[in-house]
Amino acid sequence: MPSAAFIPSKFCPPAPTPLAQPLGAIALLRTLRDNPLEAWTQRFFEQPIVTMRLPFGTAAAVSEPAAIRRVLLDNAANYRKDTLQRRIVSAGLAHGLLMAEEEQWRFQRRTLAPLFSRKAVMGFAPVMLQAADAMAARWEAAEEDDTIDVAAEATRLTLDVLRQTIFSDGLGRDTEDFQEAMRCYFDTIGQIDPFDLLDLPDMIPRFTRWKVRPALRFFESAVDDIIARRRRRLAEEPNEVQRDILTLLLEAQDAETGRSLSEAEVKSNIITFIAAGHETTANALAWSLYLLSQSPEWSERVAAEARRELGAGRMREDAADRLIETRAVIEEAIRLYPPLAAISREAIAADELAGETVAAGTTVVIAPYVLHRHRQLWDDPDVFDPTRFLPGAREAIDRYGYLPFGAGPRICIGATFALQEATLVLATVMRRFELRLAPGFAVWPLQRVTLRPRGGLPMRVTPRRGGRGVADRERAARIYL
Ligand code: HEM
DSSP: OOOGGGSOOOOOOOOOOOBSSOOOHHHHHHHHHHOGGGGOBHHHHHSSEEEEEETTEEEEEEOOHHHHHIIIIITGGGEEOOHHHHHHSOGGGTTSTTTOOHHHHHHHHHHHGGGGSHHHHHTTHHHHHHHHHHHHHHHHTSOTTOOEEHHHHHHHHHHHHHHHHHSTTOOSSOHHHHHHHHHHHHHHHTOOOHHHHTTOOTTSOOHHHHTTHHHHHHHHHHHHHHHHHHHHHHHHOGGGSOOSHHHHHHHOBOTTTOOBOOHHHHHHHHHHHHHHHHHHHHHHHHHHHHHHHTOHHHHHHHHHHHHHHHSTTOOOTTHHHHOHHHHHHHHHHHHHSOSSOOEEEEESSOEEETTEEEOTTOEEEEOHHHHTTOTTTOSSTTSOOGGGGSTTTGGGSOTTTOOTTOOGGGSOTTHHHHHHHHHHHHHHHHHHEEEEEOTTOOOOEEESSSEEETTOOEEEEEEOTTOOOHHHHHHHHHHHO
């Protein structure tokens, strides 16, 4: 029998304790503004459905897998994206897949699906590994006592990967200016303006967006120029042009109708992919890095797996699929800290969910954050335990009880892309570094548009002995490029 010293202790990473009683109206509004994660009461984590009368209407939070399946799949036609979501997103996203509805959405989903197929995504693995190596090189150059904000680094990396997978032949203008405008654009479109909550018409300007208008215009016009230049190249030298997401978007044709995407749809989808894909994936990575910094056991398991699978001469096209323990850590990280903590829909007609009648017009909230810690669905829901996602255990998880990427027809189109990127990057980092949280820093989850660590994640990163593998991996990457 192992002695008690060898039994790993259970680690409950930081999260708000669910409230025993609901907050009063003013405190609720304040908490929804500051950090909605702190407003959930115990009932939500125990009951299949909880109905709430809020200052801005009725909402029902649903956490029963069968009822969620009904909303997202079986009766999905009765549930549309709600008006608040529409108001928050900028005009730039309006014609893209994320916000399209009905026939417009069906056409785009059919046409865009091949861009994110397994095969297409595997083709992006070298870019993801190069971005991981570039980040590792920056970290190696840091002084021993330097503190690195790994959350900010993860965001920089995911933007880098999207920039290179979408516009692989460069931007045609200063990269720094473009990156800055892009950062500003995506920071701004994520903000909820009080006027949005009050449902004021779009013609009334949102002051939170005024000061950044020049950056927004710069970014949108840069995207216009990039598209125009690529169209010219496709016409003049079609065989020389990179097969990146932009080319795939411009060439995409609906298999049913032969229709291509309009100019506005191409542009809106580029902006959509960056908006929906960068902060979400960055947070998945940041939370994984934090959890590993707290778990010597899993930190070593992931590093050992990376040495086996990413070592010299062993690089294979399906590397991300073979990093099974690394992926289990990421899946556990996005169970505990789902980057999209809640998704919502508006019921068009009345329906019955989990034994209760939901009136027409009700906002139905499906909160992965609550669902993933629900007392009825998980053992030790607040404990970090990646073994839940290892083969043999994973099959027992209800399909509609674990929804980091949503489900049904509107499931995240970028899920394979995001998981592959997070897996390759996490393995690269853990193979080469040991991570320690900066002394005295208290980690706390903050829900903005995505669920991120409040104040970032300052860490000390120490290169592992024998962890350098860039040169051999670059050699190996060329083998399958
Ligand atoms: C860990 C990273 C990610 C997470 C957790 C995530 C999560 C989600 C979720 C929950 C939805 C469904 C929203 C709903 O039903 O209301 C969604 C939709 C979507 N995601 Fe992701 N996402 C991630 C990465 C990405 C990436 C990398 C891309 C693209 C490059 C992307 C593009 C999209 C798009 C376009 C949609 C809308 C799909 C549709 O309505 O047909 N996401 N995502």
